[in-house]
Structure formats: C-alpha cells, structure tokens
Amino acid sequence: MYNPTEKCLQGAQVLWNRPQGSGYYRMGLGCAGKIESVHPGQFLMLRLEGQQSPLLRRPFSVHQVIVDQHRIRGFEILYKVVGDGTALLAGAKKGDGIDVLGPLGKSFVVHPGHKTVYCVAGGIGVAPFLFLAARMSVAGFDMSGVSLFLGGRTANDLLCVEDFETLGMSPILATDDGSRGQRGLVTAPLEEAIRTSPPDMMYACGPLPMLRVVMAIAAHHDLPCQVSIETIMACGMGACLGCAVKDKKRHAAYRHACVDGPVFDAEEIVL
Numbered sequence: 001m002y003n004p005t006e007k008c009l010q011g012a013q014v015l016w017n018r019p020q021g022s023g024y025y026r027m028g029l030g031c032a033g034k035i036e037s038v039h040p041g042q043f044l045m046l047r048l049e050g051q052q053s054p055l056l057r058r059p060f061s062v063h064q065v066i067v068d069q070h071r072i073r074g075f076e077i078l079y080k081v082v083g084d085g086t087a088l089l090a091g092a093k094k095g096d097g098i099d100v101l102g103p104l105g106k107s108f109v110v111h112p113g114h115k116t117v118y119c120v121a122g123g124i125g126v127a128p129f130l131f132l133a134a135r136m137s138v139a140g141f142d143m144s145g146v147s148l149f150l151g152g153r154t155a156n157d158l159l160c161v162e163d164f165e166t167l168g169m170s171p172i173l174a175t176d177d178g179s180r181g182q183r184g185l186v187t188a189p190l191e192e193a194i195r196t197s198p199p200d201m202m203y204a205c206g207p208l209p210m211l212r213v214v215m216a217i218a219a220h221h222d223l224p225c226q227v228s229i230e231t232i233m234a235c236g237m238g239a240c241l242g243c244a245v246k247d248k249k250r251h252a253a254y255r256h257a258c259v260d261g262p263v264f265d266a267e268e269i270v271l
C-alpha cells in the first residue's frame with residue numbers, strides 16, 4: 001500500500017487552467033517537491049486547497065510532464081467537467097494551491113521491439129496517450145508505426161489531434177454524428193486496420209463499452225492489449241476498496257484499479 005505522506009506533493013500550485021472548448025480544460029500544476037519519476041498511464045489524485053466540498057481528491061491521468069533543466073517540475077492534466085469536483089477545478093486560477101497525491105498506479109508497459117502499436121481512445125480517454133506517445137517518440141520509436149484511433153461523440157470531443165500530428169502521427173478519427181472523421185464507433189476503423197496490419201500491441205483508454213469492445217477484438221484476433229480503466233476512486237491508495245475490478249483468472253477475486261492498475265493486461269480482468 002502507498003504511504004500517503006510519501007506520495008503527497010508539497011506546495012503544488014496551478015500554473016495554468018485553459019479551456020479547450022465544450023467543457024474540457026488543460027491544467028498545468030507546478031510542484032515544489034522532488035518527483036523521482038512518472039510513467040505514462042499513471043495518475044494523480046487532486047483537490048483544490050481550501051475547499052470543503054468535495055472532500056475527496058479526484059483521479060486524473062498525467063497528460064504531459066513539465067520538465068525544466070532535466071528535472072520534473074510538474075504535470076499537465078486534461079479534464080472534462082462532469083460534476084462538482086471538476087467544476088471546482090474549472091474555476092481554479094493561476095497560483096491557487098492544489099493538493100496533489102501521486103504519481104500513482106501502474107503504467108502502460110512499452111516494449112522497445114514493437115513496431116506497430118495501436119492506441120485506442122474514446123473522448124477524455126485520450127488524456128494519457130499524449131504522454132505515452134511523447135515518451136515513445138523520445139525512446140526512438142518510428143512514430144509512423146504508432147497509430148491513434150480517436151473516437152468521440154462530436155468533433156468537439158476529439159482533443160489533442162494536432163499534438164499527435166506534431167509527434168509524426170496521423171490520428172484516425174471517428175465521431176458518433178460524423179461531424180469529423182468516420183461516422184460511427186472508433187472500433188470500426190480499428191478492426192479494419194487490424195485485418196490488414198495486426199499490431200504488436202494495443203493500448204486503450206475510454207468509456208467502459210468501448211473498452212469491452214476493444215478487449216473482445218483483441219481476444220478474437222489473439223492480440224496483446226493493455227487497458228487503462230477509469231473506475232470511481234475514493235482514496236487512490238488501496239485503502240477504501242472502492243475501485244474493485246473482477247479478476248479474470250481467480251474466481252470471486254478482485255483487483256484494485258488504484259494500486260493494481262489503472263492499466264491492466266486485458267487478459268487479467270473482466271469489465
């Protein structure tokens with residue numbers, strides 16, 4: 001179990017909090033404390049200081065890392081306003097104090113020998129993939145072999161497309177209403193691509209129904225797949241047991257998304 005005092009980043013402040021349209025924001029967080037390491041897929045538990053409600057911190061994927069003079073100085077998160085906690089975050093101003101716990105959880109496992117990699121994101125599920133793609137680019141992956149399949153309800157829900165293009169990727173887009181990219185579910189172009197060019201690895205993050213389809217596709221084509229799951233979390237440290245996920249291999253056993261995940265091998269869990 002994590003020791004919360006070890007994971008609490010002292011003196012964290014909001015550096016920026018920029019609207020991205022349609023209820024999405026990017027928030028930069030500066031952290032005074034020492035951050036040894038952070039890996040794509042890990043998350044932070046956040047709460048604005050001085051707020052009584054909500055009492056609990058909320059989990060957010062690390063979207064980008066702020067590095068200065070080879071040291072990690074902070075993080076950027078990408079978030080969507082869905083309730084009280086995220087509405088409060090949306091009102092935060094530069095200089096506001098923020099209570100940060102992290103980085104927490106298990107990250108995506110990247111294999112240097114992989115040439116063809118498919119990332120599948122639904123809506124705000126795109127958040128961890130910019131960091132993953134940036135790390136892969138720095139690690140020397142040929143980014144033309146790393147594809148992002150990005151789906152959303154409308155064009156407004158397709159975020160960060162230009163950021164991925166800057167990294168040499170050409171995101172494959174799909175929207176429910178056809179306002180950008182292919183009309184329909186993002187899993188349709190994914191399956192098409194798998195038939196012509198099966199990947200060495202698939203990574204997925206997004207709504208539960210999308211993850212279930214991606215996991216079924218991976219199982220059907222016998223492809224390795226890692227999924228990042230966004231369960232509701234209270235403590236983020238393995239203490240409250242609120243983030244239980246069914247274990248596929250052990251009958252009636254559960255894994256905890258906060259400490260055993262949020263990234264799991266698709267073969268490990270039942271969603």
Ligand SMILES: Cc1cc2nc3c(=O)[nH]c(=O)nc-3n(C[C@H](O)[C@H](O)[C@H](O)COP(=O)(O)OP(=O)(O)OC[C@H]3O[C@@H](n4cnc5c(N)ncnc54)[C@H](O)[C@@H]3O)c2cc1C
Nearest residue numbers: 058059060061078079080082083084085086127230231262
């Ligand atoms: C590991 C992890 C990483 C995450 N990364 C991001 C991220 O990068 N960006 C981002 O915007 N969100 C992310 N989330 C989801 C985010 O934590 C929730 O949206 C947030 O906690 C909602 O807080 P709230 O107080 O605004 O909403 P609440 O008032 O708590 O809830 C409002 C509504 O949203 C629903 N809800 C709450 N949490 C979740 C959830 N995890 N999944 C689906 N529905 C939920 C509730 O059931 C309710 O209907 C992540 C979650 C996890 C577990």
Ligand code: FES
Nearest residue numbers: 236238240241258
């Ligand atoms: S969120 Fe409390 S145990 Fe996982």
